[in-house]
Amino acid sequence: MNEKLVTIINEVRANKQQPPLNDLCASSRLREDVGLESLDLAELTVRIEEKFGVDVFADGLVHTIGEIEAKIARVKA
Amino acid sequence: MSKNILVTGVSQGLGLAIAESILAAGWNVYGVSRRHSPEYAALQEKFPGRVHFHAFDLAGVDAVKEDLFGKFLPFSTPLHGYVNNAAMAYDDIVTNLDAGRLRAMYDVNVFTPMMATKYAIRHMLFNRVAGSIVHISSISVHTGYKGLAMYASTKGALEAFSKNTAREWGERGVRSNCLVAGFMETAMSGKLTEEQRQRIYNRTALKQATKLGSVADTVVFLLGDGAASVTGQNIFVDSGTI
Ligand SMILES: NC(=O)c1ccc[n+]([C@@H]2O[C@H](COP(=O)([O-])OP(=O)(O)OC[C@H]3O[C@@H](n4cnc5c(N)ncnc54)[C@H](OP(=O)(O)O)[C@@H]3O)[C@@H](O)[C@H]2O)c1
Numbered sequence: 327m328n329e330k331l332v333t334i335i336n337e338v339r340a341n342k343q344q345p346p347l348n349d350l351c352a353s354s355r356l357r358e359d360v361g362l363e364s365l366d367l368a369e370l371t372v373r374i375e376e377k378f379g380v381d382v383f384a385d386g387l388v389h390t391i392g393e394i395e396a397k398i399a400r401v402k403a
Numbered sequence: 404m405s406k407n408i409l410v411t412g413v414s415q416g417l418g419l420a421i422a423e424s425i426l427a428a429g430w431n432v433y434g435v436s437r438r439h440s441p442e443y444a445a446l447q448e449k450f451p452g453r454v455h456f457h458a459f460d461l462a463g464v465d466a467v468k469e470d471l472f473g474k475f476l477p478f479s480t481p482l483h484g485y486v487n488n489a490a491m492a493y494d495d496i497v498t499n500l501d502a503g504r505l506r507a508m509y510d511v512n513v514f515t516p517m518m519a520t521k522y523a524i525r526h527m528l529f530n531r532v533a534g535s536i537v538h539i540s541s542i543s544v545h546t547g548y549k550g551l552a553m554y555a556s557t558k559g560a561l562e563a564f565s566k567n568t569a570r571e572w573g574e575r576g577v578r579s580n581c582l583v584a585g586f587m588e589t590a591m592s593g594k595l596t597e598e599q600r601q602r603i604y605n606r607t608a609l610k611q612a613t614k615l616g617s618v619a620d621t622v623v624f625l626l627g628d629g630a631a632s633v634t635g636q637n638i639f640v641d642s643g644t645i
Contacts, residue, residue, distance in 0.1 A: 341531070365571075365572075365574065365575060368524075368525070368528060369528045369529075371525075372525045372526075372528050372529045373529065376478055376529060
């Protein structure tokens with residue numbers, strides 16, 4: 327798991343008074359498993375963009391953490 | 404607490420008056436327009452370090468992210484308010500409607516301001532700021548004037564956009580309101596004859612032009628903490644149109 331990504335996800339959760347998750351994996355679903363709603367996903371997008379320079383939701387929906395990691399990797403490559 | 408406010412159309416008219424009122428409130432102005440006017444430069448001189456300028460053409464819908472925000476308002480500058488003031492008026496009767504001119508007006512009055520709202524809210528989310536958005540609308544949306552159908556339609560679009568933005572982002576503390584301005588004596592209304600002016604003023608309770616300072620001070624109120632529970636509203640500052 328990308329450590330920075332985990333930190334960002336837990337930052338968004340903390341803003342909603344939710345405890346950090348330590349067992350995130352590539353198949354974790356953002357809504358069902360991580361508990362993020364559309365406005366949380368907007369905040370997540372902004373924080374990821376600031377760190378990694380990619381707007382992960384710009385070209386279609388993203389459902390899992392693995393899909394975010396793939397998009398970040400594509401930009402780095 | 405000091406606030407950083409993005410204002411469009413600061414070179415003259417209402418935008419310049421809004422910049423002045425924001426400075427009087429003790430906040431900072433991040434102003435854009437195509438021209439860097441001597442009047443705005445004078446404000447920069449009078450309030451050193453608090454008045455910023457970036458030349459930006461609102462016709463550039465696709466430049467909002469990289470240019471307006473990327474170059475002028477990076478995340479390191481928290482944004483507390485966005486005043487969508489700049490606009491153009493394409494006046495004509497409907498039977499003369501030209502699609503190209505209509506599109507150009509929608510780019511400046513609607514599409515670029517909508518994109519700027521997108522990035523303003525993203526900015527507020529990043530810095531966890533309960534920001535305030537104010538769109539300058541026009542009384543022509545609510546009364547109707549000959550020749551203003553196309554222009555008024557752009558402002559009507561903003562009113563709908565503002566109401567829905569307020570609903571969507573309220574739970575994050577972001578507010579959005581429209582200030583519905585009556586006829587003001589600026590370059591935009593400069594082509595009206597004295598007779599046309601009087602006819603417009605006679606349709607108001609106060610029988611006079613709407614004062615720039617009154618509109619500007621109301622914008623500052625909507626930006627400030629005194630308006631913390633005001634969102635999704637159209638606030639009329641129009642000499643009391645009847
Ligand atoms: N005047 C009225 O009677 C009246 C009534 C109701 C509502 N309003 C609204 O009040 C607001 C202010 O109008 P005003 O009367 O102050 O008009 P104005 O004197 O014509 O000023 C318009 C401002 O917008 C800027 N602007 C125009 N096109 C632009 C573009 N493509 N890119 C960047 N900036 C642009 C201009 O700067 P540059 O030319 O330097 O770019 C100028 O600073 C507008 O939203 C208008 O619709 C006016």
